[in-house]
Amino acid sequence: MLLTENLNHARHVEMERVTFLALSTALIIGALSVIVELQSNFVKLLCVAVLYVFNDLCNRLMTRWGEVFYSHMLTARRLFLLLIGEDENKLYDISPGADPISFWQEGFIRKHRLIDLYFVFDNKIHRERRRKSPLLSVQSYVRTRRVFEWYNHLINLCLIAIAMLYSAKFILCDNILPRPTRLALVWAVLVMMLVWRQCCPAPATENYDA
DSSP states (O other), X not given: OHHHHHHHHHHHHHHHHHHHHHHHHXXXXXXXXXXXXXXXXXXXXXXXXXXXXXXXXXXXXXXHHHHHHHHHXXXXXXXXXXXXTOOHXXXXXXXXXXXXXXXXXXXXXXXXXXXXXXXOSOHHHHHHHHSSOHHHHHHHOOOHHHHHHHHHHHHHHHHHHHHHHHHHHHHHHOOSSOHHXXXXXXXXXXXXXXXXXXXXXXXXXXXXXX
């Protein structure tokens, strides 16, 4: 019962992450299509800056979901080992100062011969055991978490490039305000984006198996 519930919760979290990623991407693309039609380059720049903050918040939420997914899968692994008769004391036999995540993922679970026999708790371990060359498997395997991170960084880079484009257009092409004022406004927006990244760092992540 407990094992099933944890696996169900992990599956729900995975589906929520994928659905949210699709919706947030569609929202950003739709917003960009509206921003292009605006007249003022400075308003475009402000809107892109807001999208940048929004995308960063989405990434933080995805990170949080990843940690919840890992917690459920870690608990399911521990319950599985209990069900097959493993000594409960060994599941918590962690030396002082050792990282419990590394203990489970790189130590006890990775060496346990039954951990992926009836349910694939970790696709990386599963592939290592099926391939003749474990080293090749380790080098070629990419976690879903990493793909999400790369995707989010790509969107951030695109938004930064678009922000720089509208900044240049506002400084060079818009003559409503004096150029020093335009430069000051552009720097204010760009500094705001930088301060957001520095003052609101992404939450710390564990080495979870998402």
